Amino acid sequence: MKKSIAIDMDNVIVDIETNWINWYEREFGVKIDKKELLGIPEDDAFPDPVAARSLIYKTGFFRNAPIIDGAQEALLKLQENFDIFIVSAAMEFPNSLPEKYDWLNEHFPFISWKNIVFCGDKRIIDTDYLIDDHLKNLDFCKGTPILFTASHNVNVTKHKRVNNWEEALALLEAEN
């Protein structure tokens, strides 16, 4: 039987950081340099965190986000040897549910609806690996946690880290 991998969306296959920076500039006229986000919790990384958070609830925020470099090619390759599941804690933002579904359909048409999970707490997800940018998910997962680098987690020293999809692919192909 193939080993299974749960793959988070935001900051792992969806470039939500760039998206957030773009929306913040467009809505509030302030351009944030990505370097300013380093090591800071996502909510606090913008000059006005409440305004930044309000963007998450806007129509189109999730639907039009760019893709993380190399994610498409990596998942296509990994799918040859692993069962790939997209597991997003989308339930916190119910407006994101159809947008995230449509986004996946556009960018990852080779992922079946059977392999998509929108949840809240990821503790009940049981896969051999979890690739995620948040300790709140990685610390409690049932399989092997893999930390995917995002600005907010650069100072985290727990868990095996991958900085991009090239590294993730190399790590997982070596495990197979």
Add this chain to the structure above:
Amino acid sequence: MKKSIAIDMDNVIVDIETNWINWYEREFGVKIDKKELLGIPEDDAFPDPVAARSLIYKTGFFRNAPIIDGAQEALLKLQENFDIFIVSAAMEFPNSLPEKYDWLNEHFPFISWKNIVFCGDKRIIDTDYLIDDHLKNLDFCKGTPILFTASHNVNVTKHKRVNNWEEALALLEAEN
């Protein structure tokens, strides 16, 4: 730590059978007796299965479905001693995602978004119990399967069966 229970939506807390019968009558003018559904796969239970299936994609089909008798009271009671997760294979019908979320918010406001899972295949869900009406979910679940009676599964002889929420509550409270 509390034991966890994954609870399916359609035919377990949502009376999708009654809903389907009502919609079929309203849209096609044919009233089906519930007895005609006994032991027949859901898709084949109506005179025109294709027409019946088309109803699933209509706006409001999931949002306005009635609740299964006793589900609210039972879940409120079970929540005292168990971690309750609502786990619905909603991903097959993406139009249902926001409707199912809103339905849960209306009828089960005491279930946190953290405890809601919309997925495709339930194999990666790891809870101590799964209450479901479908063998495709129960046969592969990681915990103890509990078959909740629906018309289509009356002839199934596998798994522990409960006929209603009164029986489910009695069974689970005895396990605690």
